[in-house]
Amino acid sequence: MNVGAFRAMRLILHRELSLSFRRPDQLLQPLVFFLIVTTLFPLALSPEMSLLRDMAPGVLWVAALLSSLLSIDALFKGDADDGTLEQLALSGQSLSVIVIAKTIAHWLVSGAALVVMSPLVATALGIPVDAFATMMFSLALGTLTLSWLGAIGAGLTVGLRRGSVLLSLIVLPLAMPLLIFGASATDRAIGGESPAGALYFLASLCVFTSSLAPLAASAALRITLE
Amino acid sequence: MNADAAALTVDQVHVWRGDRHVLRALSFGVDAGQLLHIWGPNGTGKTTLLRVVCGLLRPEQGQVAWGGRPIERIRSEYQAAMAYASHEAALKGDLTALENLRYAVGLKRRVRDDELRATLERTGIGAGADLPARVLSAGQRRRVAMARVLAMRAAVWLLDEPFTNLDVGGSALMSRMLEEHVDQGGLALVVAHHELELNRPIRRLELSA
C-alpha cells in the first residue's frame, strides 16, 4: 500500500513549492541579484549599445550562472538544519526520487524565474528581440543543468559550516562547458547565424547531467546524513 | 493496526567516530511485540546506535537485519515500515502542523487530511493543527512529532528521547502509545536516559562509556 515514486515526487514538489512561496523574499533575491550584476557591466564598460551588444551574451550568462549559484545552497540547507532531511531520507522513498523532486522544484523557482526575467535584461543589454527565443531556450537548458550540478555540490557541502563558498568552487568548474555552449548559442542567435550546433551540445549536456546527477547527489547526501 | 513486525537483529556492530570506538561488538535482537529501552549516560553512542539501526549510518563492521534480511538490501522496504523520531522534533517551521504531517506521512502511505487531524487531535494538537509549526512550543512540537509517528502506522518505531519537553499529560500519552503499539505486534527501540513507566515488560540495553 506504500506510495509510488511519481506520487512521492508530486508530493515533494508540492511541499517544496509551498515552502518557497511562504518566503517570497528568498525567491526574489536571486532575481534582483541577476538584475544588479547585469547593470554593473554597462557601468564598468560603456553605455554605448553597440559595444554592449557584443558583450551581452557573456554578461547575461555569467550573471545567470552566479544568481542560480546563490540559491543552490538552500537546496538541502533548510531541511538539514531542522532535521527534516533525515525524515525524507527515511521515508522509504529512494533518495534519488527525493533529490529529483527537490532539484526540479528548485529549478522552477530559480532557473525558470531567471529565464522569464531574461528578456528584461536582454533588452537592457541591446540584444535584438528575434534572438530572445534561442536565448531563453538555451538559458532554460543551462540553468537546469546547473541545478543538477548544484544538487551534487549541495549534497556534498550541506553538512559543512562554511560550505557555501566551497559549493561554488566545486560547481563552477563543472559548469564551464554549459557556459561555453549556452553563451555561444545566444551569441550566434544575435549574429543571425543558426545556433543549432551549440544548442544540441547544450541539450545533450543537460540530458547527460539530468540522468547522472540524481545518483551522485543521493550518494553525496548519504555521506552527509551519516 | 499495523502488520506484525518481523524481528530486528543487530549483530556484532562496530562504529568509530574519528578515533573513538563508540560501539563495540554490539549484538541484540528485538522481536515483534517487544520494546527495548536503550539506556546509558550521555555520549555512550545511544543515538549512534539508533542511526545504525535505522540505516542512516553504516557500521564499519557488523550488520543489522530485519526479518532475517540485511537492511542494506531491503533499504526502501525496511524504511517504509519504520518511523524514526530524532531528539529534535524535526518540523518545517513555515508549514502548519497538518502540512508537516501530510508531507511526512504521505511519503509512506496514502492518507487523508481528516485522519491526520484526528491523530493530531488525539495527541492534543487539535487547535494548533493549522498554525505554522514555528509558533508552537517545544512540548507542542513534540506532540506533533508523536502524531507523525502514530499516523505512519509503522511496524518498527525508533524513538530518540521521545519524552523530552513533554509535560505530565504528554508523557502519559506517549506511554499509552507505546503500550498500544507493542500490543498490536509492533516493535520499538526507545532511547531514554530515565526510567520508562510502562506496565509492559521492558527489556533494557545498557550502553556503558
Next chain:
Amino acid sequence: MWTWFYRLASPPHVYRTAAALTPWFYAVAAVLIGYGLVDGLVFAPRDYQQGDAFRIIYVHAPSAWLSLFAYTTMAVAGAIALIWRIKVGYAVAAAAAPIGASFTLSALVTGSLWGRPMWGTYWAWDPRLTSELILLFLYFGVISLRQAFEDPARGDRAAALLGVVGVVNVPIVHFSVTWWNSLHQGGTVMRLGKPEMPGSMLWPLLAMLAGFMFFFGAVLCMRVRGEVLNRERQSTWVREAVKS
C-alpha cells in the same frame, strides 16, 4: 585468484609493498629523466620553426600527461574505495591529489613559458592550457572538500565522490574548450602542439614521459604510506611499523 586483490586491500601489506617499491621507482625514474634531459637538451636538433623553445616540451608534455594520469588514478582509487569499501583506496586517492595538483601547476607554468616565444604573451587561452587550468580548479575542489570535514572518513568519501564526478567531466571540459577555441579563433593560431618529431627528438620525450610516470609511482608510494598510517592509527600492525 582473488587473494592478490584482498592482500592489496590489507593496509599492512600495502604499507610494506609501497616501502619496497619506492627505491626501485626512484632509480628507474632517475635514469630515464637523466637520459631524457641530457639527450633532449643537448643532442636533439633544433626545431626549424620554434628553434630551441620547443625543448620545453620535454618537461611540459610529461607534466601535462601526469596531471591527467594522477587525477584518473585518484578518481579510480576513490571509486574502488566507495564501491568495494576498500579503505586503502581512500589513502591512494588522498595521496595522488597533491602530486597531481603540483604537476598541473608545472604544466601550466611551463606551458605559458613555452607560449611566450610563440605568441609573444604568457597566456593566450590556448585550448590545452585552458583545460589544464580547469583541471587545477577540479584538483583544488577535491583537496579542499576532503579537508573541510572534521571526520576524516567522511571527508575521504565525499572527496572520492567528487573525484568520480570530476573525472567524468574532464573529457567534457576538454571537448567543449577545444570546440570553443576553434569556434572563435578558427584554429589558425599556432597551438601548443608537438612539431613533427624525428626519432632523435622523440626518444628523449618518451624517456621523460616514462621517467615522470615512475617518479609518480615513487612519490605516490611514499605518500600512500603516510596516508595509510594516518587512517590506521588504532590497529595493532601500526605498533610494529612504528617500532621498525
Next chain:
Amino acid sequence: MGGYARFVWPSISLAIGVLIWNIWSARRHHARALLRATRAVAMARSEEQ
C-alpha cells in the same frame, strides 16, 4: 646553447623544482604520519597499563 637562456632554463628548473618539492613533501608527510602514529601507540599503551 645560448638561445636557451630566456625560456628553456626557467622551464626546466621549474619542472625539476616541482619534482624536488614532491619528494620533500612526501617525506615530510610520511614523517609526520609516523610521529602521530608513535604518539597514538604510546598513548594507547599508557591507557592499557
